[in-house]
Structures are given as C-alpha cells and as structure tokens.
Amino acid sequence: MTDQNTPYTIDFIHKIIEECDQDDHIISYRLQRSDEMNIEYLKHSVKCKETYGTLEHYVTCVILKDFTVDYVITDNNFPYYIEKGLKHKLLWTNKKMIKSEIEEIIRNKISSRFVWFENLAINKSIPNIHHYHIIFDTNIATDKEKITHNK
Secondary structure (H helix, E strand, C coil), X not given: CCCCCCCECHHHHHHHHHHHCCCCXXXXXXXXXXXXXXXXXXHHHHXXXXXXXXXXXXXXXXXXXXXXXXXXXXXXXXXXXXXXXXXXXXXXXXXXXXXXXXXXXXXXHCCCCXXXXXXXXXXXXXXXXXXXXXXXECCCXXXXXXXXXXX
C-alpha cells in the first residue's frame, strides 16, 4: 500500500478500485488528504456550516443549484494527496448513477487515462449526496471547463 507521506499514484488508486471487486466502484480504502489540505478543508467546512447549516445544504444550493441540474463536474478544491501531474475532480449528481452513465459523462469531459470511484458511505464527508471521484493525468488530458447538465 502507501503511507500518508507518499502521494497516491493513479496506478495505486486503480488497484484499490480493482480490489473492491464491485462493478459500482465503491471503495472501502480511506484515501487521505495531505495535512495542509485537510486543514484547508476543515476551515472551508466550518464556513459552509456557518452559512448553510450543513455541508449537504451547501452542495445542494451552490453546486447542484437546488437540484435544478442533473449533474455537475467540478474541480475538487480539497483533493486527496495525489502525485503531481494528476487532477482530482468530482461528479456531483442528484441521483445514483450506473457505471455506464458515469463513464460516458467522464469520457465526454476528459480525454485522458482516468479512474473513478465512490467512497464507502462511512468514508463520505457528504453521504446523502451522490458524488464520484475522478482522478486523471493532466499531462495528456484535454480537460474542458466545468460541465453542467441541466434538466
């Protein structure tokens, strides 16, 4: 495996997805942020809770625009500790999606090697909103701007 001082590689993340042995890409391995990134995430969480009450309400209002969109792909402003050259995005959805739907959306957005996964419910910071993690190599990616799919 890897320790917290070593950034995760795309190969490592791919391996833990394969080891979950589930078609839905739900992983039980708890990926970590760097210490610095975790501090930033905690500060952001406090601000969101002060303004919106909960992180879930923040995501619903700000990212999913009160569920007026089917999905949104955003940069993860608080990514896991991944190696340089990789990018971490999030696919936020207003419903559970199947593998083929997720992969079609990602392929329309990213033209590079990517992996995607969903965290096990107990490892999610926002468990009641469906969201999927996307990690890809920016060295060969053609990453288009934020995608929103309206109803």
